Each structure stands twice: as structure tokens, then as C-alpha cells.
Amino acid sequence: MDKYQYFLKSFYILFASFLVLGLACSTGTKEKAGQIAEHVRTKISVYYPGDFLVTSVKKGSVRIEGQVESLSDKIKILEITSRVNGVKEIINDIVVKTSNLSDSQLEQNVLQELRLISNITEPDRIKVSVDKGAVTLTGEVHSYNEKLAVQTAVSLLKGVKDLENNIIILSSKQEVVDKDLKEIILGMIKFDFPGEKNVTVNVVDGVVTISGTVHRFWEKMQVEKDIHRIIGVKKVINQLKVFRMK
Numbered sequence: 001m002d003k004y005q006y007f008l009k010s011f012y013i014l015f016a017s018f019l020v021l022g023l024a025c026s027t028g029t030k031e032k033a034g035q036i037a038e039h040v041r042t043k044i045s046v047y048y049p050g051d052f053l054v055t056s057v058k059k060g061s062v063r064i065e066g067q068v069e070s071l072s073d074k075i076k077i078l079e080i081t082s083r084v085n086g087v088k089e090i091i092n093d094i095v096v097k098t099s100n101l102s103d104s105q106l107e108q109n110v111l112q113e114l115r116l117i118s119n120i121t122e123p124d125r126i127k128v129s130v131d132k133g134a135v136t137l138t139g140e141v142h143s144y145n146e147k148l149a150v151q152t153a154v155s156l157l158k159g160v161k162d163l164e165n166n167i168i169i170l171s172s173k174q175e176v177v178d179k180d181l182k183e184i185i186l187g188m189i190k191f192d193f194p195g196e197k198n199v200t201v202n203v204v205d206g207v208v209t210i211s212g213t214v215h216r217f218w219e220k221m222q223v224e225k226d227i228h229r230i231i232g233v234k235k236v237i238n239q240l241k242v243f244r245m246k
Contacts, residue, residue: 036086037062043080048073052094060088060242067095071163072155082218088242090217096133099159103130106159110135113157119149126150126167133161140168144228169234176232178203185227192226193219199240206234213243 040062041054052066064081068074074094081090101109107130114123126139135154141147151165176184182203189199196219198212208227214220220240227236 032086036060036084040064040081040084040087043084044077047080048077052077057089057091060086061091062087062089063091063093065093067097069097070156070158071096071160072152075155079218079221082221083216085216087217096161098133098161101159103132106130106133106135106157109157109159110154113153114150117149117153120146133159134164135160135162136164136166138166138168140170142170143231144169144233147228176206178205181206181208181230181232184230188226188230189223193223196223198243199223206232207237208233208235209237209239211239213241215243217242 034056037054037056041052044050044052044054044064048068050066050068052064054065055063057063062081064077068077074092074096077094078090078092081087107128110128110130111123114120114126114128117123120126121142122140125141126137129136129138137150137154141150147165147167147169150167151163154160155163182201185201185203185208189196189201193199193214196214199210199214200212202209202211210223210227214223220238220242223240224236224238227233
């Protein structure tokens with residue numbers, strides 16, 4: 001065998017090896033993605049025994065399709081999915097079942113519900129508009145807990161298909177300086193999320209920007225949610241990315 005034939009044979013062997021390795025990696029990735037989708041499906045079925053289609057769109061990204069009774073159920077399924085290891089992105093195509101309520105009737109139901117919530121000190125400050133079952137809330141409340149109470153109550157109402165909560169939290173009488181606010185947030189993250197050591201916090205005029213990486217999509221959502229509860233926080237810009245440790 002001359003040098004040319006030897007070189008050609010070696011090249012084909014090397015090429016074939018890379019091809020087999022590539023196919024194996026591709027198959028493994030697809031199987032892993034399929035396992036994540038199956039895990040999500042199993043978790044959802046424990047909470048909501050409906051017929052949901054869960055598919056892997058790309059690595060770490062899942063799409064959920066199905067139908068639920070209320071917007072609250074749709075939100076809960078999103079939270080359940082966010083807790084599954086390996087999920088980095090959720091495409092939520094779940095549909096809330098329609099009702100016979102008109103937009104005006106639904107608006108009156110929302111306003112009536114707000115007056116019944118004891119946590120809301122001034123319900124008349126909240127404005128409601130409805131468009132084809134999609135509710136938009138505007139106005140002012142005194143704390144994030146009030147804003148959250150409004151959102152929870154409205155999402156449970158029959159006929160609410162979607163919700164945009166644009167309610168503003170009134171500034172506290174004693175303003176918190178940015179430096180102190182940053183220290184409070186970092187302390188909260190260290191205590192409540194001890195495993196998340198790669199989160200960076202920046203505060204400018206009460207607007208909090210969080211960046212870096214966390215291990216699950218749930219932590220990304222929960223860190224933002226907990227920061228909103230802190231007095232003095234006006235807005236949270238969430239730039240966190242999900243990075244799963246191997």
C-alpha cells in the first residue's frame with residue numbers, strides 16, 4: 001500500500017468515526033429532550049388531569065398545548081413546568097375555556113371581586129378594561145402584596161382568558177436608597193437561594209436589574225417575584241439565564 005492509499009484509508013476511517021460520533025450525540029440530545037418533555041407531562045398530570053401535549057422545541061425549550069378551566073390553572077402549570085430540571089424556556093400555548101360572559105359582564109365581575117378582597121385598601125384606585133376575555137388592570141396600590149392579591153383573584157374568575165397587570169405600586173413614605181436596596185436584595189438571594197451564587201444585582205433609582213445565571217427556570221421567576229415584594233423596588237428587569245450544571 002503506497003502513502004496515498006494509506007492516507008486515503010486513514011481519512012475515511014477518521015471521517016466515519018466523526019460521523020458515528022455525531023449521530024450518537026444527536027440521538028442522545030433528542031432522547032434527553034424527550035425525557036424532559038415526558039417529565040413535564042408527568043408533573044402536570046399530578047396537578048391537572050387533562051390531555052396536554054408537551055413537546056421539545058429545542059434543547060431546554062418545551063411547548064405546552066391543552067385547555068384549562070381558568071387562567072389560574074394556566075399560570076400554575078407554567079410554575080410547575082418551570083421547576084423541572086433542564087427547562088430553560090416555556091412556550092405556553094394553553095387555552096382557557098371560553099364562557100358566555102360578555103366583556104362588560106366580565107368587567108363588572110372583576111370590579112365586584114376587587115371590592116371583596118380585604119387585602120386591597122382602596123379598590124376604587126384600580127381600573128379594569130376587558131377585550132375578548134383579556135383583562136387589563138391599571139391604577140395604584142400601596143404594596144406588592146396588594147398587586148399580587150389582585151392578580152390572583154382576577155385569574156381565578158371564570159371567563160378571564162388573559163391578564164395584563166399594569167398596576168403601579170405607590171412609593172413608600174420613607175424612600176430606600178439604592179445602595180441599601182442592593183444590600184437587602186443580595187442578602188435575600190443569599191438566604192433564600194443559597195445555591196445561586198452567580199446572580200448580579202444593580203439598582204438605579206429603585207429600578208433593579210438582575211443578571212447572571214441560575215440553575216432552573218423556576219429560580220429565574222421566583223427571584224424576580226421576591227424582589228418585587230421589597231419596599232422601595234419600583235421595577236425589576238430580569239436578565240437572568242438558566243444554566244443547568246451537568
